[in-house]
Amino acid sequence: MKIDRINQIKELLQEKNTISIEKLCATFDVSKNTIRRDIAELEKQDVIKKIYGGIMLKKSMGEPEPFASREVKYSNEKKIVARLAANFIKDDDVVFIDSGTTTMHIISALAHIRNLTIITTSLYVINAAVNYTHFNIICTGGNFYFPSRAFVGSSVLKCLDNYNISKIFLASAGVSLENGVTNTSPLECETKKHLMGGNAQKILLIDSSKIEKSSLMTYAELKDFDDVIIDRKPAQKYVDYFKKNNVKLHYDDFSGKI
Template sequence: MKIDRRRKIHEALKEAHNISINDLCDMFGVSKNTIRRDIADLQEKGIIEKVYGGIVLADPPVNAPEPFAFREGRNAEAKKLIGRLAADLVNDGDVIYIDSGTTTMHMVPYLLDKQRLTIVTASVHVINMAVTYTRLNVISTGGTFYAPSKAFIGPQAVECLRRYNVTKAFLASTGISIEHGATNTSPLECELKQSLMKKNCPHILLVDDSKFDHATLMSYCALKDLEYVVTNKRPSDAYLRYFDENDVRLIAPTQTIING
């Protein structure tokens, strides 16, 4: 699959200073024409630069978000598991917010047995998945399209969220830590998440195990402000103690609810 191959090219460049076109052809067993199309796409996205005989990583802007397609393919099975566990928290008649992210979007297929469910979202991926199921009522926030996250942002999106009585908010994060809480690489996305944290409803964070002990550009809430954290593996004892002390309920695959 070309998206997966391009993600792997990106990962390989993080390990090597540069890679030749011939090496890329050998690595993936594809033709030079195929690799040249991959290179053109990655160059257009500002991820790589062409040099004599091969390619190197481009110098990205400080704290630039990683392309959505690359994040989407990483830890895919763990994210699907988290989506299923989170969907178990949804009840008939709920009005839920599903955040933009490569984990939260995996909730959608597990919501089909819910009755009178309304999904509010800024995520284009969630919209595209949910509208294929006629039983799900979908409301888009609208706003300015933000390509790195395939989501809508800005004042229009924030104002839309103020109008709706959300019963549960399912949130995404690019990294979490006890010190910095839930973080994100985009200030504009953080503004939307911060407005959701003001809602009088349970706030449920969906993160795979690679996000723990990793803080990115901006914090949008402390972990103690969450009601649930849903993940694919039991975290370290430090997080277990923190969650227990702050009444945060942890959901992981080997246990239903660890705390609370």
């Protein structure tokens, strides 16, 4: 499948940085024309640049934007999304809150919730949640991934399997109808994919700047989510897509104020 092959090419580039067209043809057992079409798609995503006889990973794609700079961008929009997301959380819930500069804002809107268990990979979520003594906080542990201030690795997946999570709140670096829900870090994508395979209610949190953006790897299709929360109404093609695929869309058009 094309999207799977493109994601695998991205993974190879993360490991090797450069790869030849001949090697790609042999790895995937496809023609040069097929690989050239994949390369054209990767160029469109601004993931790679062509070199003689092959391709190489763009450094900007391999190195996520620093957390501190992401934190201040579109902060008002992110707080709107987080406020809407907090409405999904009820007393006695067991929820997973993803790392990210949007999800971290959910905690401050949960002061009234009782007997809430929060499972997270995010250092920022942990630091925010410790201010509320009535929360039960479970950190997955794992290897600390500094660019996202998050824990990653196989031990995270093993930890998550121990709990009956009712709702998961996931973030994304960019979404599109063509490439789905994407993220910069392969290790974080591994965690997100694992969670998407469970039975919990799946809720995507994005601010409107993430629409029509694609990052390094796809971890889910938009139709895989039960709910999508955004700060304002997206383009009509997204509204139509969500309706067609029975995904509930939530947004706030109150002039961008919270």
